[in-house]
Each structure stands twice: as C-alpha cells, then as structure tokens.
Amino acid sequence: MFERIAELALRRTRLLLVLATLAVVLMGVVGAGAFTKLVDGGFDDPDSESSRATEVIGARFDGETNLVLLVTADDGDIDAPAATERGRALAADLRAEPTLVNVIAYFDDGNPALRSTDGDQAVILAHVEGEELELAENVKAVIDEHTGTLDGGLTVRAGGGSAVGNDLSTQVNKDLLLAEAIAVPLILILLLFVFRSLVAALLPLLIGVVAILGTLAELSLLAEVTDVSITSVNLTTALGLGLGVDYALLMISRFREQLAAGVAVPEAVRHTMRTAGRTVAFSAATVAAALTALLVFPQAFLRSVGYAGIGVVLIAAVSALVLMPALFALLGHRINNGRLPWVRPEPATDRTPLWGRLARTVMRRPALTALPVLAVLLVAAAPLLGVTFGTADERVLPESAESRQVSTALQENFQGNDDTALHIVIDQPVGADELRGYAVELSGLGGVARVETSAGTYTAGAPAPTGPGNPALGQAEAQRVSVVSALVPKSPAAEALVADVRDVAPPAGSEPLVGGVDAALVDTKDSIAALLPLGAALMVGSTLVLLFLFTGSVVQPLRALALNLVSLAAALGIVTWIFQDGHLSSLLGFTPQPMDTSMIVMMFCVAFGLSMDYEVFVTSRIKELHDAGADPETAVVDGLGHTGRIVSAAAGLIAVSFFAFVTSQISFMQMFGLGTGLAILIDAVAIRGVLVPAAMRVLGRAAWYAPGPLRRLHDRFGLSEGGPTPPAPAAEPPADRLVRSGSGS
Structure with a gap:
C-alpha cells in the first residue's frame, strides 16, 4: 500500500x-x-439516578434551579423600602422573560432562607429553559439583560450551574x-x-x-x-x-x-x-x-x-x-x-x-x-497514594469570575445553599402525612439545614415555623423534595449525605430519585469506576x-x-x-x-x-x-x-x-x-x-x-x-x- x-x-x-x-x-x-x-458540560452519566431525577423534574416541574441571581444592597440593607421595591420589580421583569420559569425571589414573601445572615444580600432563583446550545444563548441573554448595577442601589450578579457554564x-x-x-x-x-x-x-x-x-x-x-x-x-x-x-x-x-x-x-x-x-x-x-x-x-x-x-x-x-x-x-x-x-x-x-x-x-x-x-x-x-477524585465546578474558574463569586457568597453568607441542594423527585402520588414523615426523617440527617416540600419546611427533625410549604413543589401525581445542605459542596461529607438520603425509607409504594450537584458527583464517580476496567482492557488489549x-x-x-x-x-x-x-x-x-x-x-x-x-x-x-x-x-x-x-x-x-x-x-x-x-x-x-x-x-x-x-x-x-529493502545506492x-x-x- x-x-x-x-x-x-x-x-x-x-x-x-x-x-x-x-x-x-x-x-x-x-x-x-x-x-x-x-x-x-457533558460530565454526567445520562443513565444515572441523578440524571433521571433531572429529567423527571424537567418534565413535571419545569426543571431544577440553574440560575441564581445574587442581589446586593449597596447601602447594606436589603430590606430597605427602596431595595425591596426595586427587587420586586426585578423579579417581575424576570418572570416576564419567556425563557425563565420557577422564579422564586426573596422579595416576594421575605423567606429568610433566601436572605444573607448579615442582611445585605438576597437571592432570586430561576430555571432557564432550553436544550444545550439554546440554553447557552438564553443564559447569556438573561445575564446580559438583568445583571450589573441597577437603579435603587442594587447590584446583581449571576451564579448557578448555567452561569458557571x-x-x-x-x-x-x-x-x-x-x-x-x-x-x-x-x-x-x-x-x-x-x-x-x-x-x-x-x-x-x-x-x-x-x-x-x-x-x-x-x-x-x-x-x-x-x-x-x-x-x-x-x-x-x-x-x-x-x-x-x-x-x-x-x-x-x-x-x-x-x-x-x-x-x-x-x-x-x-x-x-x-x-x-x-x-x-x-x-x-x-x-x-x-x-x-x-x-x-x-x-x-x-x-x-x-x-x-x-x-x-x-x-x-x-x-x-x-x-x-x-x-x-x-x-x-x-x-x-x-x-x-x-x-x-x-x-x-x-x-x-x-x-x-x-x-x-x-x-x-x-x-x-x-x-x-x-x-x-x-x-x-x-x-497518587493520596489522590482523591471529584468533578468540575465553579472552582476551576478564576476568582474574578462572577459565577464563582456568587457561589462563594452563597456558601459563606447564607444558611444553606439552595444552588447545591439535593433534589428529590417522586413520580407517584404521595399522601400528605407520608410526605411529612419522609421530610421529617430527611431533616434529621447530619448536615441538613432544612427540607422543603409542598407540605411544609422542616429542620432538625421537626416542622419549621415558616408557613405551609411551597405549593409549586407538589402535584397530584408527583412531589418534589428539596434537601438544602449546610455542608461544603462536593466534600466527602456532602457525598456521604447523598448516600444517607438515598438510604432513608421512602413513602410506601414510591421510588424517589435523588439528584443535585453532589448526587451527580457520586453517580459520575461510580459510573467511571464501573467502566474503567473495560476501558483499560480495550486500551491495553488493542495496544x-x-x-x-x-x-x-x-x-x-x-x-x-x-x-x-x-x-x-x-x-x-x-x-x-x-x-x-x-x-x-x-x-x-x-x-x-x-x-x-x-x-x-x-x-x-x-x-x-x-x-x-x-x-x-x-x-x-x-x-x-x-x-x-x-x-x-x-x-x-x-x-x-x-x-x-x-x-x-x-x-x-x-x-x-x-x-x-x-x-x-x-x-x-x-x-x-x-x-x-x-x-x-x-x-x-x-x-x-x-x-x-x-x-x-x-x-x-x-x-x-x-x-x-x-x-x-x-x-x-x-x-x-x-x-x-531495495539495494542501497550508497x-x-x-x-x-x-x-x-x-x-x-
């Protein structure tokens, strides 16, 4: 040849x-x-439990939170009348965006979980719709339109998975x-x-x-x-x-x-x-x-x-x-x-x-x-004797990256990070009493800051005095449970919490799917470890x-x-x-x-x-x-x-x-x-x-x-x-x- x-x-x-x-x-x-x-992206196993949870939440509840807008009051008081008025206007503008759903803002009802401990910051959570390239375009458009310095003394920065991407x-x-x-x-x-x-x-x-x-x-x-x-x-x-x-x-x-x-x-x-x-x-x-x-x-x-x-x-x-x-x-x-x-x-x-x-x-x-x-x-x-493994997150970006700064603020200034919560979805009807019992047991696990459901919010194994719950998390045929952790995301303790959550007995007749960034980390490591011997055998054998x-x-x-x-x-x-x-x-x-x-x-x-x-x-x-x-x-x-x-x-x-x-x-x-x-x-x-x-x-x-x-x-x-080899001429x-x-x- x-x-x-x-x-x-x-x-x-x-x-x-x-x-x-x-x-x-x-x-x-x-x-x-x-x-x-x-x-x-593309770092997750599409057949894993966490990926399937994301798919069901997308189909049933319009998707998980993938955009977090961190709103900072320039004068240090996020509850000042001018800041509250401008914050509500921002939330209304976001709800008018055709690519945003599930917009949840601190300025709506003053949920303390969405307010920083020192009172100068609050968050607005949302889900940006779109598949792959369309999602990237939509995220960029929302960030360009709604972040920066606003009238009324507010500064808005974007974080969350889509902003990191x-x-x-x-x-x-x-x-x-x-x-x-x-x-x-x-x-x-x-x-x-x-x-x-x-x-x-x-x-x-x-x-x-x-x-x-x-x-x-x-x-x-x-x-x-x-x-x-x-x-x-x-x-x-x-x-x-x-x-x-x-x-x-x-x-x-x-x-x-x-x-x-x-x-x-x-x-x-x-x-x-x-x-x-x-x-x-x-x-x-x-x-x-x-x-x-x-x-x-x-x-x-x-x-x-x-x-x-x-x-x-x-x-x-x-x-x-x-x-x-x-x-x-x-x-x-x-x-x-x-x-x-x-x-x-x-x-x-x-x-x-x-x-x-x-x-x-x-x-x-x-x-x-x-x-x-x-x-x-x-x-x-x-x-290599002491190597540990993880997955990419906002820490791979420089400290000057806005999405990384938002993530750091959420971890340091808020009681529990909604952006890194474990998202549980039950794609079957669940009675109110059974849902409460499941949430109470989850809230008693070590490292859990709170558990939010359609039936109520729970902390330390008991109901929290914050109202009846979030109706958007429940439907006649399905329920969502948000487990907000106080742990460092993607840490060994956060990975252990995933296992603990999955071990909790679910409501009778249900099969919960656990998703979220920490669950995706666990599933990715397990997926790669399971297929690594096959990949190595193919590489070594063919060579x-x-x-x-x-x-x-x-x-x-x-x-x-x-x-x-x-x-x-x-x-x-x-x-x-x-x-x-x-x-x-x-x-x-x-x-x-x-x-x-x-x-x-x-x-x-x-x-x-x-x-x-x-x-x-x-x-x-x-x-x-x-x-x-x-x-x-x-x-x-x-x-x-x-x-x-x-x-x-x-x-x-x-x-x-x-x-x-x-x-x-x-x-x-x-x-x-x-x-x-x-x-x-x-x-x-x-x-x-x-x-x-x-x-x-x-x-x-x-x-x-x-x-x-x-x-x-x-x-x-x-x-x-x-x-x-032909005869050599020289x-x-x-x-x-x-x-x-x-x-x-």
Missing part, C-alpha cells in the same frame, strides 16, 4: 496536491461551523486563542532549529493545520447527530498540531537522510514511504486504539474527546501519508531551501551521537543507570495486539506497557502534588481541589497513546536493525542513535502545544496541559533514553521471543517498518546526520 501511495505521488504530484487543497478548503468551510454547534465557555474560547498564539510561533522557531531550513520547518506545521481543520469538520458533522463537548476543541488543537508535527518530522527526517546518502528523489520518496510511512501508520493505529477506550464511557465529555482524538490522529496520519510524498516529489532537494545563515552544518563523522552514546552506556551498566531513574519516577508517582503485529514479539508489547505505565504514574503523581495538594497554586493561579475524574481519564488515555507513539518510533528502527542481523546491543545503540533526535525533537514540539494550556485561566485545562506535556517529556527522555535500553539489555534476545504459532501468525499478518549515512539537511544545511 505504501509503495502504491509513493508511486501515485510521483506520477500525479500536482493533481494530488490540487485535490488535497480542495479537500482542505472544504474541511475549513465545514469545520468553521463547529464552534456554533459544540455544547458545554456561560463563564466556562467564554473563558475556554479566550484561553484557546492565547494557547494557539503561544504554541504556533514557538513550534515554528523550534522546527527551524531542528531542520535548519525554512521550507522543511513549514511542512510539519502544514500537516498540523490540515489535521486541525479536518477534525473540526468531523466534530461539526458529529454535532448534527449527537452532543459534542466544546472541550474537545482543546484536544483537537493540541493533538492535531503535535501529531502533525510528529509524523511530518519523522518522514522529513527519513527523506532528507536518503537525499544525504546520494539517493535520487524518486527512490528517496519510495524508501521514505516503505519505512517512515509504515511507522506513521502503525503509530497512528496505536494512538487511536488508546483513545478508543474513551468511547466506552457514557459521559458526553469523554466520548467527545474520543471522537476528537481518534479523528485528529487518523486525519494527521492520512495527511502525512498522502501530502508529504507529493510535497517531497515536488520539492526534491529544495526541501533544504531557506537555510538559517547563522547555523553552521555539524560535522558528519561521529556515528554514535548523544543518544547512541547514552544507549551504549545504559546497556553496559543497566543497574547503575536505570535504577536511579526508576527510583525518581516512583517518588514522583508517590502522591498489545498492534505492537505484536509490529514487532513479532510477545515480550516487547509487555515491556512497552510496563514502562509506559511507570512514566504515566510519574506524570499523574506530579499533577496530583500540584493541583490537589496545592503546590505552585500561587504561581499558576488556581484553587486546589480533588482531581477531576473525567480529566484524569482523558489525560491518561491521551498520554498513553502518545507514549506508544514514541514506542513505535524507537522500536521500529531497532527492529529494522535486528532483522538485518545486528546483535542486541548494536541494534539498540544504533536504533536510538538514528531515532533519539527525532523522538526528543518530536516530544519537545508536541509538549509545547500542551504546555501552552498552562496559560489558561481554567484549572482543569492547566492540569491537562501540564500533565500531558510532562508525560511526553518523561517518556521521551527517561523511558526511551534510559529504561528502554536497560530493559533490552536485561532481556537480551528474549526480547524478540514469540511462540511458534504466534510467530507464524506474525509472518502472515505482521507489518514492520523495514519492509522489502553507504549507510552517519547516524548524526538524521535530522540534518542533505545539502549542507
């Missing part, structure tokens, strides 16, 4: 490039519409533009130093841009039939740019190596496709296989990342395999044009550059060199199969898996030490909190796939030399001598695209960018440079072992980088010329 692509590129160069240009333009047009179709969406777009503005110029500068020529440096960026545009087009089309999270765009830009650069870097390096050896351009194109082209295809397959594990989870966020990740990997690989040989055929030796005038060509006499010398040292003293590195990685992984087909060994895939897990554990341990334990929080400007469950799963899958990417890069060259008859030490030393600079350059470039997200104002984006970038660098340096040679030295020839039946299977279906080029111009650049 790769030879056929090379021949097509050589015979139909201009036609192939014209068709590719038209395809890219089409992808750009389609992909431009993605940003108007992608949705916020609005702030997140706005901040994500700003952060994405900033990250791209940082990453693209830095990557171009680094590519100039890697290739020492402007033409060669621009080609990887071209492949990266094509991968991003193609994936945005894919997401735009998918958004027509299913929910796709806007966060998938972050992965698309970082991974598209990184993998596009990776694959192009590998192919350009091999092509220039052939030119430097005196090979004619057509044969150099063919050899590049037979070798580097095969490596790119297998590398893409391993990364895509790792990301496929994300599709087993029901959360739209994780599935969206899976869609984006698989799409960007495959599009980057196809772009590299189709465009690069055509560009090689068109440019030929001109790929070295634009040489940097201040960079002198390095001498080409040493066949064992840094990476080769490092590999030789490690293989001769594996214990002395590998054990300290392994010890450091295990120490870095140690914080082991692919690596066996690539290497023909049953030992190499297991060795690769073990070492990759060590590097990932170290990277996850470091981000746990930073983002959960709070180290560097003042420098990076985030609030420490439990590790976001969904983000950790996403980061693990992405980093695992990229680790396997470099595994294929290195192992392919080692296997090529091994199959040519080299002894184990020579195969590893020369293999790393050829690929070490590619892997280190590729890792540095893709790490830049992820590290750019550390500039984000959203903490989970900072965590993802920093953690993934660290995982890439740890893998490229510590694993590929030290632990792989040490493991290969310890394993010896056993590293390539496979039972007879599996070896015969590999002989029939396997694929390796080398493929059929001697093997020196190892240190790998990422160097073939024309003296």
Whole structure:
C-alpha cells in the first residue's frame, strides 16, 4: 500500500496536491461551523439516578434551579423600602422573560432562607429553559439583560450551574486563542532549529493545520447527530498540531537522510514511504486504539474527546501519508531551501551521537543507570497514594469570575445553599402525612439545614415555623423534595449525605430519585469506576495486539506497557502534588481541589497513546536493525542513535502545544496541559533514553521471543517498518546526520 501511495505521488504530484487543497478548503468551510454547534458540560452519566431525577423534574416541574441571581444592597440593607421595591420589580421583569420559569425571589414573601445572615444580600432563583446550545444563548441573554448595577442601589450578579457554564465557555474560547498564539510561533522557531531550513520547518506545521481543520469538520458533522463537548476543541488543537508535527518530522527526517546518502528523489520518496510511512501508520493505529477506550464511557465529555482524538490522529496520519510524498516529489532537494545563515552544518563523522552514546552506556551498566531513574519516577508517582477524585465546578474558574463569586457568597453568607441542594423527585402520588414523615426523617440527617416540600419546611427533625410549604413543589401525581445542605459542596461529607438520603425509607409504594450537584458527583464517580476496567482492557488489549503485529514479539508489547505505565504514574503523581495538594497554586493561579475524574481519564488515555507513539518510533528502527542481523546491543545503540533526535525533537514540539494550556485561566485545562506535556517529556527522555535500553539489555534476545504459532501468525499478518529493502545506492549515512539537511544545511 505504501509503495502504491509513493508511486501515485510521483506520477500525479500536482493533481494530488490540487485535490488535497480542495479537500482542505472544504474541511475549513465545514469545520468553521463547529464552534456554533459544540455544547458545554457533558460530565454526567445520562443513565444515572441523578440524571433521571433531572429529567423527571424537567418534565413535571419545569426543571431544577440553574440560575441564581445574587442581589446586593449597596447601602447594606436589603430590606430597605427602596431595595425591596426595586427587587420586586426585578423579579417581575424576570418572570416576564419567556425563557425563565420557577422564579422564586426573596422579595416576594421575605423567606429568610433566601436572605444573607448579615442582611445585605438576597437571592432570586430561576430555571432557564432550553436544550444545550439554546440554553447557552438564553443564559447569556438573561445575564446580559438583568445583571450589573441597577437603579435603587442594587447590584446583581449571576451564579448557578448555567452561569458557571456561560463563564466556562467564554473563558475556554479566550484561553484557546492565547494557547494557539503561544504554541504556533514557538513550534515554528523550534522546527527551524531542528531542520535548519525554512521550507522543511513549514511542512510539519502544514500537516498540523490540515489535521486541525479536518477534525473540526468531523466534530461539526458529529454535532448534527449527537452532543459534542466544546472541550474537545482543546484536544483537537493540541493533538492535531503535535501529531502533525510528529509524523511530518519523522518522514522529513527519513527523506532528507536518503537525499544525504546520494539517493535520487524518486527512490528517496519510495524508501521514505516503505519505512517512515509504515511507522506513521502503525503509530497512528496505536494512538487511536488508546483513545478508543474513551468511547466506552457514557459521559458526553469523554466520548467527545474520543471522537476528537481518534479523528485528529487518523486525519494527521492520512495527511502525512498522502501530502508529504507529493510535497517531497515536488520539492526534491529544495526541501533544504531557506537555510538559517547563522547555523553552521555539524560535522558528519561521529556515528554514535548523544543518544547512541547514552544507549551504549545504559546497556553496559543497566543497574547503575536505570535504577536511579526508576527510583525518581516512583517518588514522583508517590502522591497518587493520596489522590482523591471529584468533578468540575465553579472552582476551576478564576476568582474574578462572577459565577464563582456568587457561589462563594452563597456558601459563606447564607444558611444553606439552595444552588447545591439535593433534589428529590417522586413520580407517584404521595399522601400528605407520608410526605411529612419522609421530610421529617430527611431533616434529621447530619448536615441538613432544612427540607422543603409542598407540605411544609422542616429542620432538625421537626416542622419549621415558616408557613405551609411551597405549593409549586407538589402535584397530584408527583412531589418534589428539596434537601438544602449546610455542608461544603462536593466534600466527602456532602457525598456521604447523598448516600444517607438515598438510604432513608421512602413513602410506601414510591421510588424517589435523588439528584443535585453532589448526587451527580457520586453517580459520575461510580459510573467511571464501573467502566474503567473495560476501558483499560480495550486500551491495553488493542495496544498489545498492534505492537505484536509490529514487532513479532510477545515480550516487547509487555515491556512497552510496563514502562509506559511507570512514566504515566510519574506524570499523574506530579499533577496530583500540584493541583490537589496545592503546590505552585500561587504561581499558576488556581484553587486546589480533588482531581477531576473525567480529566484524569482523558489525560491518561491521551498520554498513553502518545507514549506508544514514541514506542513505535524507537522500536521500529531497532527492529529494522535486528532483522538485518545486528546483535542486541548494536541494534539498540544504533536504533536510538538514528531515532533519539527525532523522538526528543518530536516530544519537545508536541509538549509545547500542551504546555501552552498552562496559560489558561481554567484549572482543569492547566492540569491537562501540564500533565500531558510532562508525560511526553518523561517518556521521551527517561523511558526511551534510559529504561528502554536497560530493559533490552536485561532481556537480551528474549526480547524478540514469540511462540511458534504466534510467530507464524506474525509472518502472515505482521507489518514492520523495514519492509522489502531495495539495494542501497550508497553507504549507510552517519547516524548524526538524521535530522540534518542533505545539502549542507
């Protein structure tokens, strides 16, 4: 197949490039519409109890509270006549909004639960209607219209789940533009130093841009039939740019190596496709296989990342395999044009550059060199012993975000936070006496501030003297119960309260559903934990199969898996030490909190796939030399001598695209960018440079072992980088010329 692509590129160069240009333009047009179709959120399991409670409340009671307007009296007295009059007018204006229902205001009846303890603030609760994109538009319209400084000495700020989503969406777009503005110029500068020529440096960026545009087009089309999270765009830009650069870097390096050896351009194109082209295809397959594990989870966020990740990997690989040989055929030796005038060509006499010398040292003293590195990685992984998990909330936003400020005020200044209440819905008729008994028992649970029902309000296991209850919470065929907690939202105590509430005996013949933010947290963690073994089995199993087909060994895939897990554990341990334990929080400007469950799963899958990417890069060259008859030490030393600079350059470039997200104002984006970038660098340096040679030295020839039946299977279906090797027209080029111009650049 790769030879056929090379021949097509050589015979139909201009036609192939014209068709590719038209395809890219089409992808750009389609992909431009993605940003108007992608949705916020998607962190909850749609089949969980909390999600079903939300659906029933939406159908029966017009939805849960998702917007909280915090009203502050500038003179410090929210009950002053002028403040009360203006507050009632605001409530009336909100009820006139066609997108708002269930508007409950302190100014209606003076409910003390909706007034701050110091008397200078009050809240108005409401539900904003709409599905996904429509909801986002409606929320923004309400916030723009009804918040800010009002006549009458009132200041209104927006909080609640929908306002948090609005702030997140706005901040994500700003952060994405900033990250791209940082990453693209830095990557171009680094590519100039890697290739020492402007033409060669621009080609990887071209492949990266094509991968991003193609994936945005894919997401735009998918958004027509299913929910796709806007966060998938972050992965698309970082991974598209990184993998596009990776694959192009590998192919350009091999092509220039052939030119430097005196090979004619057509044969150099063919050899590049037979070798580097095969490596790119297998590398893409391993990364895509790792990301496929994300599709087993029901959360739209994780599935969206899976869609984006698989799409960007495959599009980057196809772009590299189709465009690069055509560009090689068109440019030929001109790929070295634009040489940097201040960079002198390095001498080409040493066949064992840094990476080769490092590999030789490690293989001769594996214990002395590998054990300290392994010890450091295990120490870095140690914080995982105390890791705790949670879900994203307003704390991922900067403290300047209005929705976060409102949430903080509700927790600190009010007796119980209505925004984080547990919402219980009973979709059956319930008698008044049975409902009162159920509410009394709920109000007696530890951490409960009050329980509100249509029959009354209850505190500490007894009715509260606040009137007959809220009639809006009851219907002939269904009842709602609001359990307002005095606990810190998403804390261990709040999670325990969810379990306690669900354990309370319900009214006879009823099946209550418990929802709310704390219930959603419990359900999300349970959902991911239940499916994690399946996702891990899919990721590991598919990767082991692919690596066996690539290497023909049953030992190499297991060795690769073990070492990759060590590097990932170290990277996850470091981000746990930073983002959960709070180290560097003042420098990076985030609030420490439990590790976001969904983000950790996403980061693990992405980093695992990229680790396997470099595994294929290195192992392919080692296997090529091994199959040519080299002894184990020579195969590893020369293999790393050829690929070490590619892997280190590729890792540095893709790490830049992820590290750019550390500039984000959203903490989970900072965590993802920093953690993934660290995982890439740890893998490229510590694993590929030290632990792989040490493991290969310890394993010896056993590293390539496979039972007879599996070896015969590999002989029939396997694929390796080398493929059929034609007679070489020139001697093997020196190892240190790998990422160097073939024309003296």
